[in-house]
Amino acid sequence: QVQLVESGGGLVQTGGSLRLSCAASGRTFSTNAMGWFRQAPGKERAFVASIKWSGGTLYCADSVKGRFTISRDNAKNTMYLQMNSLKPEDTAVYYCSASLASYLRGCTYPQDFVSWGQGTQVTVSS
Numbered sequence: 001q002v003q004l005v006e007s008g009g010g011l012v013q014t015g016g017s018l019r020l021s022c023a024a025s026g027r028t029f030s031t032n033a034m035g036w037f038r039q040a041p042g043k044e045r046a047f048v049a050s051i052k053w054s055g056g057t058l059y060c061a062d063s064v065k066g067r068f069t070i071s072r073d074n075a076k077n078t079m080y081l082q083m084n085s086l087k088p089e090d091t092a093v094y095y096c097s098a099s100l101a102s103y104l105r106g107c108t109y110p111q112d113f114v115s116w117g118q119g120t121q122v123t124v125s126s
Contacts, residue, residue, distance in 0.1 A: 002026045002098040002115045009094060009120030012086055016124070020081040022096030022117060033099035034072060034079045035113050038092035038122075045095070047110045051079065053102040060107035063089070086124045093119040 008020040022034070035050035038061075047060040049070040059065050069082040079096060097113035105112060 002032060004096045004098060004115060004117035006094065006096045006117040006120040009122045011123045011125065014087060014124055014126050016086050017082070017084045018086065018122060020083070020094055020096075020120060020122075022079040022081075024077045024079070024098065031102045033101055033104050033112070035097045035099065035110075036070060036079075036081045037095045037097055037110070037113070038090075039095070039119075040089075040092040043092075045110075046092075047107055048094075049081065050099070050104050050113075052104050056104065058104050058107065083122070086122075088124045088126045091122060091124050093121050095119045 002024050003026045005023045012018055031053050033052045036048040037045050038048050039045040049059045051057045051070045051072050057070050067085045072079040096117040098115040099112045100114055
């Protein structure tokens with residue numbers, strides 16, 4: 001089992017930036033695909049982006065393409081989500097997650113992600 005801890009959330013104005021971090025411990029981090037999800041008030045958890053162990057990425061939320069960048073540093077057991085040009089609709093709790101596999105099957109397989117952090121709140125004011 002992988003233990004995950006998110007950080008970096010906060011309150012930012014429209015157009016601002018934040019960088020979320022996800023620190024992993026426990027099972028070997030570098031072999032797992034990792035992902036970011038978010039859940040806005042009153043909505044279901046949504047798959048934002050994912051990254052496989054070798055660094056290949058997949059962005060599943062069309063609204064974040066070109067604004068968000070997912071990355072990882074296996075030596076530091078840490079994954080990141082750089083969020084630029086933030087909008088009020090990006091307001092949500094952001095969750096870090098680890099997959100059972102090292103590869104990515106696609107945006108329609110969020111069920112592959114089985115380990116979760118506690119979440120970090122991102123609030124974008126208008």
